[in-house]
Amino acid sequence: MGATQRPTIKTVAARAGVGRTTVSRVLNGSPLVSDEARAAVQAAIAELGYVPNSVARSLVTSRTDSIALVVPESESRLGSEPYFSAVIRGVSGGLAGTQIQLLLTLVRDRRELDQLTRFLTARRVDGVLLVSVHRDDPLPGLLEELGVPTVLAGRRSPAESLSHVHSDNVDGASRAVRHLVDRGRTEIATITGPLDMDVAHSRLRGWREALRDAGREADESLVAPADFTEEGGRAAMRVLLERRPGLDAVFVASDVMAAGALAELRGHGRRVPDDVAVVGFDDSIVARHTDPPLTSVRQPVEEIGRTMTELLLREIAEPGSARRNVVLPTSLVVRDST
Amino acid sequence: MGATQRPTIKTVAARAGVGRTTVSRVLNGSPLVSDEARAAVQAAIAELGYVPNSVARSLVTSRTDSIALVVPESESRLGSEPYFSAVIRGVSGGLAGTQIQLLLTLVRDRRELDQLTRFLTARRVDGVLLVSVHRDDPLPGLLEELGVPTVLAGRRSPAESLSHVHSDNVDGASRAVRHLVDRGRTEIATITGPLDMDVAHSRLRGWREALRDAGREADESLVAPADFTEEGGRAAMRVLLERRPGLDAVFVASDVMAAGALAELRGHGRRVPDDVAVVGFDDSIVARHTDPPLTSVRQPVEEIGRTMTELLLREIAEPGSARRNVVLPTSLVVRDST
DNA sequence: CCCGCGTGTGGGAGCGTTCCCATCAGGTTG
């Protein structure tokens, strides 16, 4: 009622005294339009407040001008929230200047996975960014099969066939351990992420390599796997203290787990850093507020999001181009826990 | 190449030996279909792996089956990140079981606002969830004008005309202050959020009312406005200590600001809670890790997101129905800072 | 016996674009 019908390309054409096609050409920046026609069309568009109907465009071009960021629920629940929003910010930044919209899809159960599958099969998005990949995640394979352009944050394994972006986890972990060695620590344990994730393996490898290079012990009894949660970090710390009561340092594969480890250490009367030094990973907001503030390996999360987006846009623009992967550098932020 | 063309409704119709319309009716759950026809169509759909093209549907129905969550960049940058992801989780939960997709739109500058305006004008979404509303935010008015179904988290003012959901900020703040009074504190200051946001006013009002009810002083010199950032909280704390060196408690309108206040108090040699008790707001992940852990007013953020979504879906389904607003209860989580 | 009605069905039109092709003017070439 009241509001007059939204103008279509036809209205604009009539107003400008040209054909539909010419309007379309102006809209899409074709050079095959005379200056006067272009001016007339632009004037008409302005007068009518015309906004093209992108649904109609999608129908014929079969592009949607949107991408999906897919997040397995576990990821967002398990305290990695700062990571999550930084990625979003990066993605959004990478999309700035394009007309491309971002869809956010949390997948928390089988039903939602099926729904997502249908959605992807229907080609409702031009591409997918996938965060938090586990070794036998079905989604990457599905995406590959469907031929949907995809970029992963992280990888299923070192042999990942899809494009992906991640930070240099091995080097970051090594840095952390070298720092502990430099501080004179001798019995350096580690708490890892879930070992069905490559990121956990890489950080573990960094720990191993740094210890080996320093000629220190890298015994399995110094390794306790956890699940990236605070409670998990706490439990792993308990196990380590039992197994290796003499340990004087721990490299923890995430800040949130490190927070749990700190609590457990406190519970056992160990002083940090005097008795035990602790390094986390992520340099998230948590690291600044623990007691004591946590030395942590900083990874450029926002940049990961931005880079993923760039790779994805390229893959969409040039289908069939080679898969790429980008490794971004980490750095160590030293605080009071070491 | 290779991959055979995706089936359309026509393919299905041919396979099932019925007309396009009958297939469409089955797809849309119309009762005017014979059982045999329905069975034939469903079989054909299964055999062909047919997935309806929702873009084509959108073109004719002019519904998009998607909603947008609009987040002004300030909000997501300024440490409210846990809030942000909890809202997303709630929204996503509210959408579960529907076929509706969530678009995430960060608006960080004028250009992006214009782009969003065009997007909304083009009716690319069925409705909008808007988070972090400031008093003279142009967006709510625009949405109202466009007649796009909208639900806000928070409100522009107590006279908000759009549907909105928020927690009971006045009551939450009062709770916090009553708790401080119960602990025997006598000189209770407050650090507020930005005063162009209703949420900041409400929490300030809660502080005032609780003090008045307890017969305590609620002088303006006890009020220091900040901006929801850690640094802002720190600066406000500094001002308060200068103005009211005898203060023995502070109610801070967000955990992140409270973290800043704690740091400043420590810098001045004040012990928490012995010399000064501190209460935050949000009960975010930060509150659990500050030193000491922060007593905080918990608000059900995920539920806010879910409720917003429910209101929005209803508003989309019944256009022109009355605007609603929902106020959700808060609770106090007591930790070591009081 | 015919009309009317309700149920099930299918074809045509249309949603607002883009793309393919035909057309046309004007200039260049042989």
Place this chain on the structure above:
DNA sequence: CAACCTGATGGGAACGCTCCCACACGCGGG
């Protein structure tokens, strides 16, 4: 001066769906 090209233009068709309408059928009632 005819044949040709090149740039600018517009109309038809198509994208895949939903909706409107027409129609066929069987049945009950006047």
